[in-house]
Amino acid sequence: MEPTHSHVGVIMDLAWGCFYAGALNAVMQLGIADRLATGPKTAEELASEASAHPLSLYRVLRVLASKGIFAEDAERRFHLTPAAQHLRTGGPFSMQGMVQLGTLPPTMEAALHLPHTVKTGQCAFEYRHGVAFFEYLSQHPPLGEVFDKAMASVSDADNRAVAEAYDFGAASRVVDVGGGLGGLLVEVLRIYPSVRGVLYDRPEVVGQPGRLAAAGLDERVDRIAGDLFTSVPEGADIYVLKRILHDWADDTCVAILKHCRRAMAAGARVLVVDALMPPGNTDHPTKALDLCMLTVVPGRERTEAEFEALFRAAGLKLARVIPTADSVVILEGIAA
Structure with missing residues (x-):
């Protein structure tokens, strides 16, 4: 089978996944999904409410909309989608905790050491941080709280x-x-x-x-x-x-x-x-x-x-x- 542009897109999505993760984290921290619960708004309106940079916020929302998280209309207003509902605070099956857990530096740093795991079988997190994951949580209570929130969202x-x-x-x-x-x-x-x-x-x-x-x-x-x-x-x-x-x-x-x-x-x-x-x-x-x-x-x-x-x-x-x-x-x- 000959390679195609669609294959390139798949590789790009995987290789650049950290940027998508960062975009999710940004809109979650700014409460964008909550702010859209009352109806569609432009990036400028959202930026004014959230004390954010309008153009930067627009560019983040645009790429997330291309993935089905939010939707942009002809008037450049952004709408909630079913996927974006999972980013709302206290919404049904909220995934805020999972997004935060996946984008915290200790987790992302561990992912960079996955080649070591593939070569040796040793857990990347333990290799990077010197302790097992659950021990690390006990040593860093704020991260432990994030983990508990993420697990609660799944358990619900x-x-x-x-x-x-x-x-x-x-x-x-x-x-x-x-x-x-x-x-x-x-x-x-x-x-x-x-x-x-x-x-x-x-x-x-x-x-x-x-x-x-x-x-x-x-x-x-x-x-x-x-x-x-x-x-x-x-x-x-x-x-x-x-x-x-x-x-x-x-x-x-x-x-x-x-x-x-x-x-x-x-x-x-x-x-x-x-x-x-x-x-x-x-x-x-x-x-x-x-x-x-x-x-x-x-x-x-x-x-x-x-x-x-x-x-x-x-x-x-x-x-x-x-x-x-x-x-x-x-x-x-x-x-x-």
């Missing part, structure tokens, strides 16, 4: 989808392993009034009021502090690992699953909630997410067969894969 979409896709009604006790502020348990307990939840996470996490208190569900939840790398609470009917395993290498994942296997009551289930890597050459966001994992943490996105192998190594059997209305699936494991 996941939580309802998981609670609606899986029948938790037969369980009396559900443990959310690494459950953060309890968003998933809120959705599960709302739908299933007979279920009791266990929020299991680090002491500094489970000690926060979080969403359970705001939803008035604290009385139906036991908060247990601990370390999922060493153990999980015993005797539950369902153990949920939502977007946990993709952060870690296979041996760590197997160890976590083994802790769940040892703790399971008779007939219990382990639910792994993660994205599923599709086969072939299809363009899919999970493949881009896997590149992020390769750069920043020791984890990876996995195929169904790779998850099945993890389950088998931990003494579990992959019973079924349940789709959800979101980008994740539920992989249900039972005792082998």
Whole structure:
């Protein structure tokens, strides 16, 4: 096949992706999507509101409009598009945290060292900064807050989808392993009034009021502090690992699953909630997410067969894969 101009465009988009990321970050910091919520405006009007340089803002908005983020009309006014809605503050499935996380210097600097990872297998973030990603977050609280915001924006979409896709009604006790502020348990307990939840996470996490208190569900939840790398609470009917395993290498994942296997009551289930890597050459966001994992943490996105192998190594059997209305699936494991 002969190269064409369309191939050049693809290469340019990939090679110059940092500029698109910077443009997204700029309009997010200026609150452009929020300012367009009341109707279309010119770059001059937006610049006046945001104390920005009109021509520079126009040039940024023009390129984003070419990608479907905002739309420019014949009067040079810019409109919100469905994609731009994700940049609004507090909007449905807001991606502000993800944009900020992806454009922070520590993250972008790590991406520049991806050739080192490809040559050696060492995580680029750890190579560049000298510490693992999660340790870096603990050392830099402002970045940790950005990370938490980004993960919350993803979890909000996941939580309802998981609670609606899986029948938790037969369980009396559900443990959310690494459950953060309890968003998933809120959705599960709302739908299933007979279920009791266990929020299991680090002491500094489970000690926060979080969403359970705001939803008035604290009385139906036991908060247990601990370390999922060493153990999980015993005797539950369902153990949920939502977007946990993709952060870690296979041996760590197997160890976590083994802790769940040892703790399971008779007939219990382990639910792994993660994205599923599709086969072939299809363009899919999970493949881009896997590149992020390769750069920043020791984890990876996995195929169904790779998850099945993890389950088998931990003494579990992959019973079924349940789709959800979101980008994740539920992989249900039972005792082998």
